[in-house]
Amino acid sequence: MPISGVVITTRPEDLDQTQRFLAACVGVEVHGADDQGNIVAVFDTRTTGEMEHLLKTVNACPLVLHAGITYLNMEDVVDDEGLNSGTFR
Amino acid sequence: MAQTRRDFLKMTAALSAASFVGVQLPLQEQQLAHAKDAEAWHRGTCRLCGVGCRLELGMKDGVPFALRGVADARTNYGFLCMKGMHFWQCLGHKERLKKPLYRAKKSDPFKEISWDKALDIAASQFADAVKKNGPNSVAYYGSGQCLTEETYLFQKIMRGGLQTNNVDGNPRLCMASAVGGYLGSFGADEPIGSYADLEKAHCFFIIGSNTAEAHPVLFRRIMRRKLDNPEVKVINADPRVSQTSRIADKHLQFKPGTDLSLLNAMANVIIEEKLHDQAFLTNYVAFKQGKEGQDASFEEYAKFVAPYTPEAAAKTCGGKITAEDIRQVARWFATSKGTMSLWCMGINQRKQGVWANNLIHNLHILTGQLLKEGADSFSLTGQPNACGGVREAGGLCHILPGHRPVEKEKMRNQVEEAWGVPLGRIPAEPGMHTMSMFTGINEGKIKAIWINCTSPAQSLPNCNLYNKGLATDDCFTICTDIFKTRTTEFANLILPAAFHFEKTGVYGCTERRQQLTRKAVKAPGEAKPEVWIAREWAKRLAAKLNDPVIAQCIKPFEGLEEDFALPQAIWDEYTQKLTKGRDNDLRGVSYAVLARMADGVQWPAPTEEFALTGGTAKKFVKGIDPMADSESKNDLPYQFYGPAHEDRKLWIWLRPQADPSEIPDAEYPFYLSTGRIIDHWHTMSMTGRIPELLRANPHAFVEINPKDAEKLGIKPGDMIEITSRRGTNVLPAKVYEGPIEGTVFAYWHDQEANRMINKVTKDDYDPSAKEPEFKICAVKIKRISGPKPLTPFIVS
Ligand code: SF4
Numbered sequence A: 001m002p003i004s005g006v007v008i009t010t011r012p013e014d015l016d017q018t019q020r021f022l023a024a025c026v027g028v029e030v031h032g033a034d035d036q037g038n039i040v041a042v043f044d045t046r047t048t049g050e051m052e053h054l055l056k057t058v059n060a061c062p063l064v065l066h067a068g069i070t071y072l073n074m075e076d077v078v079d080d081e082g083l084n085s086g087t088f089r
Numbered sequence B: 001m002a003q004t005r006r007d008f009l010k011m012t013a014a015l016s017a018a019s020f021v022g023v024q025l026p027l028q029e030q031q032l033a034h035a036k037d038a039e040a041w042h043r044g045t046c047r048l049c050g051v052g053c054r055l056e057l058g059m060k061d062g063v064p065f066a067l068r069g070v071a072d073a074r075t076n077y078g079f080l081c082m083k084g085m086h087f088w089q090c091l092g093h094k095e096r097l098k099k100p101l102y103r104a105k106k107s108d109p110f111k112e113i114s115w116d117k118a119l120d121i122a123a124s125q126f127a128d129a130v131k132k133n134g135p136n137s138v139a140y141y142g143s144g145q146c147l148t149e150e151t152y153l154f155q156k157i158m159r160g161g162l163q164t165n166n167v168d169g170n171p172r173l174c175m176a177s178a179v180g181g182y183l184g185s186f187g188a189d190e191p192i193g194s195y196a197d198l199e200k201a202h203c204f205f206i207i208g209s210n211t212a213e214a215h216p217v218l219f220r221r222i223m224r225r226k227l228d229n230p231e232v233k234v235i236n237a238d239p240r241v242s243q244t245s246r247i248a249d250k251h252l253q254f255k256p257g258t259d260l261s262l263l264n265a266m267a268n269v270i271i272e273e274k275l276h277d278q279a280f281l282t283n284y285v286a287f288k289q290g291k292e293g294q295d296a297s298f299e300e301y302a303k304f305v306a307p308y309t310p311e312a313a314a315k316t317c318g319g320k321i322t323a324e325d326i327r328q329v330a331r332w333f334a335t336s337k338g339t340m341s342l343w344c345m346g347i348n349q350r351k352q353g354v355w356a357n358n359l360i361h362n363l364h365i366l367t368g369q370l371l372k373e374g375a376d377s378f379s380l381t382g383q384p385n386a387c388g389g390v391r392e393a394g395g396l397c398h399i400l401p402g403h404r405p406v407e408k409e410k411m412r413n414q415v416e417e418a419w420g421v422p423l424g425r426i427p428a429e430p431g432m433h434t435m436s437m438f439t440g441i442n443e444g445k446i447k448a449i450w451i452n453c454t455s456p457a458q459s460l461p462n463c464n465l466y467n468k469g470l471a472t473d474d475c476f477t478i479c480t481d482i483f484k485t486r487t488t489e490f491a492n493l494i495l496p497a498a499f500h501f502e503k504t505g506v507y508g509c510t511e512r513r514q515q516l517t518r519k520a521v522k523a524p525g526e527a528k529p530e531v532w533i534a535r536e537w538a539k540r541l542a543a544k545l546n547d548p549v550i551a552q553c554i555k556p557f558e559g560l561e562e563d564f565a566l567p568q569a570i571w572d573e574y575t576q577k578l579t580k581g582r583d584n585d586l587r588g589v590s591y592a593v594l595a596r597m598a599d600g601v602q603w604p605a606p607t608e609e610f611a612l613t614g615g616t617a618k619k620f621v622k623g624i625d626p627m628a629d630s631e632s633k634n635d636l637p638y639q640f641y642g643p644a645h646e647d648r649k650l651w652i653w654l655r656p657q658a659d660p661s662e663i664p665d666a667e668y669p670f671y672l673s674t675g676r677i678i679d680h681w682h683t684m685s686m687t688g689r690i691p692e693l694l695r696a697n698p699h700a701f702v703e704i705n706p707k708d709a710e711k712l713g714i715k716p717g718d719m720i721e722i723t724s725r726r727g728t729n730v731l732p733a734k735v736y737e738g739p740i741e742g743t744v745f746a747y748w749h750d751q752e753a754n755r756m757i758n759k760v761t762k763d764d765y766d767p768s769a770k771e772p773e774f775k776i777c778a779v780k781i782k783r784i785s786g787p788k789p790l791t792p793f794i795v796s
Helices: A012-023 A048-060 B005-021 B082-090 B115-133 B148-161 B176-186 B195-199 B216-228 B243-247 B259-272 B278-284 B298-305 B310-316 B323-335 B353-367 B386-391 B409-419 B434-442 B463-471 B530-544 B548-557 B565-578 B591-596 B626-630 B691-696 B706-712
Strands: A003-010 A028-033 A038-044 A064-073 B040-045 B054-060 B063-069 B138-142 B167-169 B203-207 B233-237 B250-252 B285-289 B294-296 B339-343 B376-379 B448-452 B476-481 B493-496 B505-508 B513-517 B650-654 B670-675 B702-704 B719-723 B728-735 B743-747 B777-785
Touching (some): A003 A048, A038 A048, A048 B082, B040 B513, B115 B493, B115 B530, B138 B434, B148 B409, B148 B448, B148 B505, B167 B434, B176 B376, B195 B216, B203 B353, B216 B243, B233 B243, B250 B323, B259 B353, B278 B285, B278 B353, B285 B298, B298 B650, B339 B353, B353 B376, B353 B650, B434 B463, B505 B565, B530 B548, B530 B565, B548 B565, B706 B777
Parallel strands (some): B203 B233, B203 B339, B285 B650, B339 B376, B448 B476, B476 B493, B702 B728
Antiparallel strands (some): B040 B054, B054 B063, B285 B294
């Protein structure tokens, strides 16, 4: 169950439409955007294969100019046990 | 409110992404401080492409758990691509080579043997070949993916120890034309500018590069520049429309091999419309022509390009470009406040690769689009250490460490003195380049070869021809690698190597930037760093050949532990003794300095103090490049001190349009071009073992223009036989408005016997750079069936 931090770039005029497209993609959470067309998103998928697929789907969208990853956590790929069991405050 | 670990990870991911683009999120950074992370983050460089993205590998309990980009690294500002995000999976992969494997005959099965025995066999084979057939019967074939320390040590043992310059590497297949182009035009290898110019450029001229897929993180910077400044012009010149074209103001789609006409026509427009920079030409430029570089004049150059009218070039280029297009892009190029050209294999992998490089440089020299912010003639590098290791540290048969030509006695003597070996020890003749090395194997001239971290059995053009020689028992073949490959199938001895982050060393990326990656993970099984392997081998060679000079080559490194002290000592020797006063002066770039820098140092950097500023962002400019000041000969602000031009001028070359080696005819009516796909790295020995990347592109395919497909009755997914005078592949078709009509495009990563496109490509090469023409050959294509399920294939 990997998690990625991703910046998706679109033309500023396509921002709303791109956010609507992303909202419809399972596994994508949009956390914020700016008026230059940068959308900050988190990809949360069951497997790294799904992560790759999701990234391809987003990249293939004609509104999307680029999707750049900044962070990938794959600790549960190494140890799938108890990922959600720990509570942090 | 209670927060699950998953929430925490998502927040970390979101904040990391937001921080790179300055987006404020309604999340609190402080929340992150509560994480119970028994983590260590190890800074290093991406293992894959020549962009050199800086990243951190997160380790917990000795196991990698995360990767993140380094926000203040000037290579990538925190961004990584998906391919780069996956390379960690090669660490500890279950198919890693873990023990030395040996077989006396190539038809025998491999047996596991000890390192002691393996090194003994390797030394005996090389020593016997040298005794019986002379030093030039052995060869080392390296890689732009080896660390600098590895390339340097192997070439030292070969040249100073075994007395042969038969040292070459796979950058011959990708960057040799760029080297020839830079030396011929600027007198010095490697770009003048930096990635930092991307954010200052007002016009991008991207030719022969699908930057979006091959260098995705740099593409992001170009795209961002264009989006933030819509007036910035992006010109994309390529026979194929690609992802890169998405942001282009103008795509110039030309017939393969006609770009020399296009470039000369742009020069013609610039001169006709008086857009050239006369003051720059007067102060800094000479004109050259012919093989020997005879002097020419501006008037002769103007006369030379005059027949390349936009109308004539548009016709030569195949009719998809208009004369007005050419005029328009020439004006954009010449008049912008800063024009940056970017190119890659579409220009380099050509019979006229050096000329094509020269003609791009011509445009920059002619217009003075150089040396100022946002202006540069910038060759993109494919591999992570083609520049740092192979081009700079002696990994090509004709170049000694520190950009020293082999054939110059003074240069050889400097190296011999630095190594403490007798003068005259290094042979005066350049060794065999890649194509002659593998021809030499076919001809029985090479009796033992060491292939390090590369797979020529798949990556050489017309590979069937060269694999015949590799398959015989006439040439003892050693491979150092982390996985089995098409080349290890021809090996006698396979030595398991440590992978990135399992060893320590430096990579030098496209922009002259050197970056250190330290060991963070234990290599699996008995895999060892190549520097250890080379040293231990040389020790045995010295004994078997009873030659104290070989022992002298490794004496400074004796007894050092291999994870840090050994590569550090090698780096110190190379930088301190062999780059002093050279254009790649690295004396300030110690491991200690590199460890302090987020993103390494750009050479020249002669002192530590200067290296700690980040080094030289723009070569040859006084006040920016310390060597431009120390080497200054006059009051002019730019000083071209490179080793190849004694007149210290930039040279504009009179180079005509010349056809590729093979052009389509009635029998082979299509052009074939080949390239890289975003998910895979080279021969996919790494990326093919990463399930998500393999699934994304499990096999190669061939792209065909819809008009050609219709004429031939080819539908999407149909199986196509693609045949040249050299070999055949059977690949599924992607019918796609990508390649220009009359051209098909295939990907070269697939290892499956019927889908290895280098069986089809042509092995003719540039006469000066010796780089083969992978990008253009003639083929015929035939539909053989409808779609068929295909099984991915990786050598096991
Ligand atoms: S762009 Fe190249 S160096 Fe950067 S992450 Fe991707 S593969 Fe690695």
